[in-house]
Amino acid sequence: MERRPTIIDVAKAAGVSKSTVSLVLQNSPLVKRETREDVRRVMREIGYVYNRAAANLRSSNVGLIGLVINDLRNPFFTEFATSVQMALSARGYATVVANTDEDAEVQGQVVGAMIEHGVSGLILSSAYGAVERGFEQIARSGIPTLQVLRHAHPDTELFPFAAPDGPQGGRLATLHLLQQGAKRIAFAGGLMGRSVTEARLAGYRAVLAERGLPERVLTGRPNRAFGREAALWLAKDYPDVDAVLCFNDLTALGIMSGCAEIGRRVGPDLKVAGFDDIEESALVFPSLTSVRSNIAGFGQAMAANLLAWLEEGVKPAAEILSPVELITRASTQ
The missing domain is CATH 3.40.50.2300 (Response regulator)
Structure with a gap:
């Protein structure tokens, strides 16, 4: 018996993320009209049937973004996390924030927990050390993930990287x-x-x-x-x-x-x-x-990049270096 098409099959055929297909099925206004039409056309072409009963069990997780930060005690990372959360909130997304305290093992645990709870995407400022476990879990899940500020994984095609220059x-x-x-x-x-x-x-x-x-x-x-x-x-x-x-x-x-x-x-x-x-x-x-480095603006840009990936299937460049400027004050005079 031939396998029934799944939401993943729709996403691949339409060239968008699984989360974008989910948003289309929810009739979310966050997805552009052209993208919604393309996704629905693919659904018809491949014979995808929406199982609303099963989807209702998962609906509370649609629009949930995971934000993993290496050190929230540092005001630089706190400002970044705040700007990301506020930008996502303005677009109707909820954010789950976790502080790893520079611990690779804790990072693996929180990443796994976020995946289990159905986050649609991840923004990860990684700890250093043995972080392979967390990235392996993300790769298996297929969740769109940006690594920011810390270049912890070498595969930037899979995990695009962005940081100030x-x-x-x-x-x-x-x-x-x-x-x-x-x-x-x-x-x-x-x-x-x-x-x-x-x-x-x-x-x-x-x-x-x-x-x-x-x-x-x-x-x-x-x-x-x-x-x-x-x-x-x-x-x-x-x-x-x-x-x-x-x-x-x-x-x-x-x-x-x-x-x-x-x-x-x-x-x-x-x-x-x-x-x-x-x-x-x-x-x-x-x-x-x-x-x-305009860390607030950087955080807003990262939120926008992830949402473009989720909603429109526009994946960020493999590596992005944002502009910096020197602010001169009395300590160098």
């Missing part, structure tokens, strides 16, 4: 420090071997290499505690360093705190620049120069 940010900040008179610039924070660290380092290294200047890289967990230690370390072991580009603003704020502790003036004695331009960067004294 780290190399350009590193370049802009390093050039600015040189223009402000810095002679010896260090890079502080971030763990080696991680994509975001390498991206931000790339611009810094390129500028120094062009000018034949030496680099000084101090690696560590990108937080205030490491930044404070780095300030003391620089003053003691590398007194010739007169500027530092930090992996993120939290590291930079820690360096500024350490400088206050030892009586080193931020700006005149040590120029400090950060990454992310979190709200505190403009409020701290002296105010912090930082690479702004």
